[in-house]
Amino acid sequence: YVLSLTDITEEKAVRRLLRDSLAAAEQASKAKSSFLSAMSHDIRTPMNAIIGMTAIAERHIGDPKRVEDCLDKISVASRLLLGIINEVLDMSKIESGKLLLSNEPFNLNELVRNALDLIRPMLESRRHEFHLRVDVEHTDLIGDTHRIQQILLNLLSNAVKYTPDGGSISLSISESQPLNPSMSRIVIVVEDNGFGMSPEFQKRIFDSFARSDDERVNRIQGTGLGMPIVRNLARMMQGSIAIESELDRGSRFTVELDLCRRRDRRGAAGTWSGTPTVDATATPPAEPEDFSGRRVLLVEDNALNMEIALELIGSTGAVIDCAENGQQALERFKASPEGHYNLIFMDIQMPVMNGLDAARAIRALEREDARGVPIIAMSANVFAEDIHAAGNAGMNGHVPKPIDLGLLRETLRRWLS
Template structure:
């Protein structure tokens, strides 16, 4: 392209542009300097406040507090002036004097006012100290009575207290005035900075407008000069060449050729044969022959073209036209990139295959779910039939009911897995951010998992490492429980009898504002191969068909687990080998919470001295750690003989153990023999608690005869150790359960209106509520519930249970109309939605209709009672 000449106008625009840019840089630099100066000034003033007035203000407050304590301790002598009382008061005053001296020194260093103020304050303190020391000597005299001491204090000390108070207040007033002056100066500085910032910003804005105007004017000139070229090159989607019989050369090459073919237009104009270099030889020869064939006047074909700018081949639709005028022959060759169209066609084909695969997956899933659902349903129907046939056999009926309950929970678990997967796929999973105490969480979790492992004959262990005393975090503990339960349930399921399942929890170094916790679940089970690991997190997938047939399951658990870990901002890793076991590692971020969720008072057992005897060192160390967290002095030994010797030695030295934890199964002498020998040494004064990983009911009589006071089952938790210690110390330490825990979630005295259109569901709900002490009145739909509520006196009903999907009037509309009633309890009566809909938007809909809470069917009576108790009392 011919180079454009620069006109005088262009030169002027460029000069103006440079001047504008330099001016903007100067203004921005000035703005930066003003900002730096203001920030530096404010920083120095803030530092001044922090180092001087603020600290002195706090110290003066502490001085006043100490003055009050000194006065209080001295006045105690009016009631207690025995020598030991005087000594205690002196000891307390000495501690306050030390604190006061430190405060006065710090105030002296930081106080910005006159030195005379500090001299007066320090002098007042020393006068009080001297007077109080005289008072102590006077109070110790046998002749000093209460009235005499009181009179002495009033005469010698009270005016000194007031003097010190006045001196402190004088300094405090000066400090506050100093703070106010600094704040006023900072305010003036801020206003000045704001004014200068506004001026500079206005100047910058005007400069930008001018700069934009100059740029736009230059752009319009350039655009006009190049418009025709851009129209030809950019708006045509085809590359086209016009050439004659001259070998290699082209008369015209479109500007779009470089985009379509990846070759410069100038190069193609000189040598059109360059395009053949990017085709295979057979295709190039075929096009060349057909192009110059005497029998064909046109060419239409699809070729594969290796575009220089793309790693994968492109597909070009090639058309040629031969035009002959007189004896002059011209050829027009057009080439259109059809790669995207072919990809779209391939995508449609792939979508068809995917749809077929999805249909097959759906069929397989439905088949598997049919099997999974029919298994508990078969158990429920079968057990109902057996129970009906054995109605007079109470033990058989109870066994059937237990199995029906277990199968029902299994069925509900299947439904919940499918719902969780649906929520995850539609991005409707909401995480709750609530405080939870980690050790309580682990205690509750292990108490659920441990019996499952024990019933299968597995060894289960739990260990937490690296945590401080403060272990309350913010997070979704229910989702965390779901993650760990999925992992441990699989570990228990796929580990044969005699194997081991471990849960290890590690505190990791913080990253950013979050604490990170690592959860490791390992087992010695059947393990997985590489192929199974690749498909581990795919929904509805299991290692192979035999897994589903042998162990059951929907194949959703690990997919749900991975998605939940991702939603919580963590990650999951797995290592496994066939027949060697599997290890899952989950790392999750949590924020620390200041909420205290301890179920007991810290330090209430700190006076106890406890001995732990177990042949497993890990258990000894873990138990000792739990006891030390309760502020209990704990020691441990690894066998019964050492335990007996240690207890006897402590007794002789006068530092006897208050409680002993003795493991039942130990190699040299067992726990019962150890208990007998300890009793022989120290008698019945020291409570002994037997530790057992087994059912201790068979040995209870023998153990108590040997001298055991209580029993505790492995694994040991902080809460179980606490409760055991409180038990054997006859409640002398610790905190009893709350009234709510003792009484449960009783509904005694509550009158409830139940709206339910299904007769069977109504019967179940009425029976469960009445079993818990409530009086129930029922309605078959929302309209009937509204009429029953309207006809009763205010306060007649304590709560309303409202089904959502009902004929005549649904639950949401009924709730809205109840809230709109003109009676004093219409806006306050608790309304709880009961529905089979379990998605978040369903919960939001019932809350928007004016209901107070939501509970999903099937009804959990404990949860329902808890909600009713909460909304009724709240």
């Protein structure tokens, strides 16, 4: 007889590791397939509207009303597509741990007014009754205004979308005292009397791409990324989100955020009822202002983007010189008389020399106007770290692409008036 003994402990461990790796790979593959399927559907839907309405407008080029209707629908679909892209990029940044929050001073009342300006057309189109109450002692705070506004708009737009026409929506913002006396806990409550959610869906509402099985909801456009993004943003601000909902009775979302106070004094607390009014001076004019005689250097390497910017900026009467990369912009500026350019719009990603290096090179020139000329980033790089990088390179502001006409006019008015 021959007896052979072999220790297979390590072999079993390797096999177990291989099984776990295979299961993880299969799960990742399913998640990737689910992601691609969801994105293919949600991106193609507004793209179909854009392409289809463009074709219809071309066929009815002599009918101004029909063309105007097509352009309105193209605009709506374009903004929807941009929203989808932004949500996907935000979620990708969050999952990779690369999403950074900025810290800048802001006034909470102004932030709420700006958010309601954006959501008001949706409320009016659905004929919703809207109630607003703000009771905050410290309104001068420090935080990422863009992300806080994103939380507000996501909650409000969901309430509008998932509440039948003529429904009721309320927004309440209050303040409670956190453990740290130098901070304020801002409590945001959005409540509606809409479709509501089943207990089963509430358990998975924070899963990426989760959509309710309710056929009334399935017909409403959405990626299923909004609520996961809101929860992650709230957590990054040392906060939380809670949900109370009942089918056909509505939903109540409560978000708590811990924010630093800008200065330890009593802010302009108040209670608002209805939609707050907006200072007319903060609203861009309907017609372009006249900046005739002002000279702008536009730096852009993409021909189509150049054409769009030329049209939008040129409508104000400003004289525009063009450069196709940062090196060319630097040479044009060096060759110009001192004080020749009143403003520079600078793309970031360009060949030969990128916009950040070009801005640094202009600021380093030994001439007085090189230090004072406003340089504004006009770029599709829109994350907080991109805006910080532009500031560190010596730029004075940031206009994201796609270009918002109102923001562009406000930028021109600020630096050319």
